[in-house]
Amino acid sequence: MALINRLDARDPGFATALRNLLAFEATQDESIDRAAADILHAVRTRGDDAVLEYTRRFDRVQADSMAALEIPKDSWHAALASLPAAQRQALEAAAGRVRAYHERQRGETWTYTEADGTVLGQKITPLDRVGLYVPGGKAAYPSSVLMNAIPAKVAGVPELIMVTPTPDGVRNPMVLAAAAIAGVDRAYAIGGAQAVGALAYGTAVIPAVDKIVGPGNAYVAAAKRRVYGTVGIDMIAGPSEILIICDGQTPADWIAMDLFSQAEHDELAQAILLCPDAVYLDQVAAAIDRLLPTMPRADILRTSLANRGALILVRDLDEACAIANDIAPEHLEISTADPEKWADRIRHAGAIFMGRYSSESLGDYCAGPNHVLPTSRTARFSSPLGVYDFQKRSSLIQVSRQGAQTLGRIAAELAYGEGLQAHAGSAEYRLDKP
Amino acid sequence: MALINRLDARDPGFATALRNLLAFEATQDESIDRAAADILHAVRTRGDDAVLEYTRRFDRVQADSMAALEIPKDSWHAALASLPAAQRQALEAAAGRVRAYHERQRGETWTYTEADGTVLGQKITPLDRVGLYVPGGKAAYPSSVLMNAIPAKVAGVPELIMVTPTPDGVRNPMVLAAAAIAGVDRAYAIGGAQAVGALAYGTAVIPAVDKIVGPGNAYVAAAKRRVYGTVGIDMIAGPSEILIICDGQTPADWIAMDLFSQAEHDELAQAILLCPDAVYLDQVAAAIDRLLPTMPRADILRTSLANRGALILVRDLDEACAIANDIAPEHLEISTADPEKWADRIRHAGAIFMGRYSSESLGDYCAGPNHVLPTSRTARFSSPLGVYDFQKRSSLIQVSRQGAQTLGRIAAELAYGEGLQAHAGSAEYRLDKP
Numbered sequence: 001m002a003l004i005n006r007l008d009a010r011d012p013g014f015a016t017a018l019r020n021l022l023a024f025e026a027t028q029d030e031s032i033d034r035a036a037a038d039i040l041h042a043v044r045t046r047g048d049d050a051v052l053e054y055t056r057r058f059d060r061v062q063a064d065s066m067a068a069l070e071i072p073k074d075s076w077h078a079a080l081a082s083l084p085a086a087q088r089q090a091l092e093a094a095a096g097r098v099r100a101y102h103e104r105q106r107g108e109t110w111t112y113t114e115a116d117g118t119v120l121g122q123k124i125t126p127l128d129r130v131g132l133y134v135p136g137g138k139a140a141y142p143s144s145v146l147m148n149a150i151p152a153k154v155a156g157v158p159e160l161i162m163v164t165p166t167p168d169g170v171r172n173p174m175v176l177a178a179a180a181i182a183g184v185d186r187a188y189a190i191g192g193a194q195a196v197g198a199l200a201y202g203t204a205v206i207p208a209v210d211k212i213v214g215p216g217n218a219y220v221a222a223a224k225r226r227v228y229g230t231v232g233i234d235m236i237a238g239p240s241e242i243l244i245i246c247d248g249q250t251p252a253d254w255i256a257m258d259l260f261s262q263a264e265h266d267e268l269a270q271a272i273l274l275c276p277d278a279v280y281l282d283q284v285a286a287a288i289d290r291l292l293p294t295m296p297r298a299d300i301l302r303t304s305l306a307n308r309g310a311l312i313l314v315r316d317l318d319e320a321c322a323i324a325n326d327i328a329p330e331h332l333e334i335s336t337a338d339p340e341k342w343a344d345r346i347r348h349a350g351a352i353f354m355g356r357y358s359s360e361s362l363g364d365y366c367a368g369p370n371h372v373l374p375t376s377r378t379a380r381f382s383s384p385l386g387v388y389d390f391q392k393r394s395s396l397i398q399v400s401r402q403g404a405q406t407l408g409r410i411a412a413e414l415a416y417g418e419g420l421q422a423h424a425g426s427a428e429y430r431l432d433k434p
Numbered sequence: 435m436a437l438i439n440r441l442d443a444r445d446p447g448f449a450t451a452l453r454n455l456l457a458f459e460a461t462q463d464e465s466i467d468r469a470a471a472d473i474l475h476a477v478r479t480r481g482d483d484a485v486l487e488y489t490r491r492f493d494r495v496q497a498d499s500m501a502a503l504e505i506p507k508d509s510w511h512a513a514l515a516s517l518p519a520a521q522r523q524a525l526e527a528a529a530g531r532v533r534a535y536h537e538r539q540r541g542e543t544w545t546y547t548e549a550d551g552t553v554l555g556q557k558i559t560p561l562d563r564v565g566l567y568v569p570g571g572k573a574a575y576p577s578s579v580l581m582n583a584i585p586a587k588v589a590g591v592p593e594l595i596m597v598t599p600t601p602d603g604v605r606n607p608m609v610l611a612a613a614a615i616a617g618v619d620r621a622y623a624i625g626g627a628q629a630v631g632a633l634a635y636g637t638a639v640i641p642a643v644d645k646i647v648g649p650g651n652a653y654v655a656a657a658k659r660r661v662y663g664t665v666g667i668d669m670i671a672g673p674s675e676i677l678i679i680c681d682g683q684t685p686a687d688w689i690a691m692d693l694f695s696q697a698e699h700d701e702l703a704q705a706i707l708l709c710p711d712a713v714y715l716d717q718v719a720a721a722i723d724r725l726l727p728t729m730p731r732a733d734i735l736r737t738s739l740a741n742r743g744a745l746i747l748v749r750d751l752d753e754a755c756a757i758a759n760d761i762a763p764e765h766l767e768i769s770t771a772d773p774e775k776w777a778d779r780i781r782h783a784g785a786i787f788m789g790r791y792s793s794e795s796l797g798d799y800c801a802g803p804n805h806v807l808p809t810s811r812t813a814r815f816s817s818p819l820g821v822y823d824f825q826k827r828s829s830l831i832q833v834s835r836q837g838a839q840t841l842g843r844i845a846a847e848l849a850y851g852e853g854l855q856a857h858a859g860s861a862e863y864r865l866d867k868p
Binding site for chain 2: 086087090091093094101104105110112118119120122123125127128141142143174210211229231232236251253254257258260261263264265295296297301339340343346347348349350351352353354355357358359360361362363364365366367368369370373374376378379380381382383384386388392393394395396397398399400401403404407408409410411413414415417418419420421422423424425426427429430
């Protein structure tokens with residue numbers, strides 16, 4: 001039996017088959033949502049006591065006080081110093097590249113002055129305080145710390161507070177090392193909905209933040225949804241996806257491994273290849289058959305590729321681009337000659353990897369752009385995490401006395417039309433000759 | 435009895451009193467949410483038939499088909515031609531100024547090339563299709579059409595679809611005229627949760643959009659919350675607010691009317707004045723007493739000012755700025771000498787109106803910046819509606835063969851550290867000498 005689905009865009013049932021393959025309904029589990037709500041309520045009303053109780057119970061951490069759950073900064077630096085040199089250098093090189101890229105995203109305040117002296121513009125300021133959630137246990141990824149923390153610090157956020165659960169008290173040295181490199185300001189060994197509540201509402205020990213970012217399990221996601229409005233949140237991510245467009249000239253093993261690199265994340269991850277060359281698709285299928293048994297995460301790969309993966313024969317690369325725009329993938333590899341030509345036709349994708357050497361994994365770690373990207377077709381209306389997520393804008397309006405004469409008459413006319421007489425009166429008071 | 439509350443920042447109970455004044459918990463009505471969910475489900479499964487039924491029932495509109503609910507474009511232009519000349523000119527002047535301001539917000543694609551030939555950047559593209567909700571009845575504001583539609587068209591959105599309920603079939607000519615001026619592409623006489631559902635899921639007649647913006651009642655807000663993820667949405671606004679910082683030198687009547695211009699929106703609107711001059715606060719209070727009975731919306735003003743308004747005596751303008759940063763108001767007027775000096779200290783506000791001539795009402799209609807602004811302290815982490823809400827970004831990553839040698843080693847090192855062997859393998863395949 002084939003390890004991955006095969007589709008042909010010329011089949012009459014193709015549109016339906018593709019729709020079924022892509023279908024993913026994020027079902028919200030009612031009991032998880034209820035549990036998250038209860039935890040948030042407890043943290044909101046009982047503060048540190050509640051956070052401490054949940055942390056003892058869920059993470060089996062022995063701690064007498066919230067203060068004991070702070071992870072002191074010197075231990076991050078000790079963790080960094082203890083890493084093998086190659087790993088430390090790789091983390092630092094990645095951080096440097098991510099920082100350099102994100103520095104180009106920083107927005108700047110602008111203003112302009114009109115002929116009558118009226119000044120208009122937009123002031124850009126960083127958020128005061130941001131919370132960064134880092135999952136614990138197996139999915140504790142130092143690269144995620146870099147990708148979430150660096151844009152916040154480049155934006156100028158003065159205080160970045162990391163929370164990460166430490167089941168059985170085990171602290172992940174690579175995560176702590178990444179926090180040291182990325183410029184995190186404080187860290188607490190707490191997680192789950194209780195950590196989200198502490199960050200959103202504040203406790204005696206943990207100050208309330210303005211925004212919470214970072215991935216988490218279903219309880220964390222439910223808690224983030226519920227505190228949205230009190231604080232800002234980043235997107236709640238769906239399963240990760242890659243779509244590869246290939247002209248059939250990239251080594252088949254490379255493409256098979258690129259598909260694996262997405263599929264190995266979890267059973268729901270999605271890996272799809274579009275190619276106009278049926279023989280090449282056979283070669284990739286053969287590479288998958290040959291390579292998959294050698295992979296440590298073969299079980300996850302098997303499930304993910306069988307349920308959600310596909311090799312799709314398309315008429316040509318034009319059709320591949322049209323399908324890509326419909327899918328609006330999180331990651332899009334354009335593994336072809338003249339990748340710029342095809343990238344120009346792409347309207348919706350979180351990240352576009354161009355050319356045979358641009359594997360997604362380079363972007364995941366160190367190319368520079370962010371690896372937090374819109375999933376589940378949301379690239380139609382949203383963007384990679386960036387510095388702009390940690391800055392906000394305030395309109396600037398300084399109307400001159402002369403400007404108030406022109407603007408006041410327009411505003412009063414429209415305000416009367418809308419039946420808002422105080423709006424009109426407020427404008428008319430500024431007229432020299434009403 | 436005084437028409438507005440008085441507070442003194444030097445009182446020991448001030449912090450609590452201010453917190454109580456600001457307190458506003460957006461209670462979500464469970465029955466409204468349930469009704470919205472049912473309507474969305476009906477529209478999703480039965481399409482136009484469901485939309486038509488709800489529109490007949492809720493808006494008492496006689497229509498045989500969805501096609502009959504399209505508001506033809508020539509009727510917009512007829513509406514525009516039928517307006518009094520002054521009103522038409524005011525709408526066009528406002529639209530011109532809003533367009534000129536927003537054109538400065540347009541983001542542009544950027545790339546840079548590294549020494550080894552690797553190209554990195556960010557591609558900026560408009561959303562394909564946007565839905566604009568415009569409330570019907572009394573709150574049908576043409577200025578809201580301009581403020582929501584113009585940024586979308588400046589962003590380059592090819593298709594902007596307006597929906598607006600027309601109770602008893604009555605169509606608002608100023609709203610249609612504003613749609614013509616702002617460049618809306620299609621309009622339908624539908625509203626409520628059924629219109630949100632039609633835009634989010636698409637029907638045979640109405641195409642699915644990528645984002646829905648615009649204000650609406652509680653059913654519309656509940657429906658928008660529920661379709662978020664399937665489409666993007668703008669913020670769900672709380673009650674409107676103004677905070678005025680005054681040095682006591684602006685005519686008291688002007689400031690009283692500025693407070694009214696916020697309070698007249700609805701009973702929950704909030705109008706607060708901060709001033710270090712107690713005598714001036716008395717003058718403003720007297721102006722309120724004198725002017726309020728002359729206002730057509732006196733009843734709304736009375737409720738709003740009594741429940742949520744305040745004149746607050748502060749020690750000095752420094753303290754006023756600190757309080758403003760804590761409140762993070764939607765609208766902030768700095769009605770003082772040297773307003774730039776104080777504006778520099780403001781970190782959180784949706785819009786900052788500087789100087790005695792910059793009344794909020796000028797910004798509401800025609801200064802240029804958007805009047806859709808973050809409410810309820812969300813200016814701590816969010817921004818005015820803008821062109822950036824109708825554009826999205828895709829990361830561009832084109833790694834050269836030479837670049838893949840450097841990046842591949844870094845990525846592989848980190849991938850092994852995270853236990854993601856396919857990520858490492860994918861990077862290592864691109865190495866000339868593994």
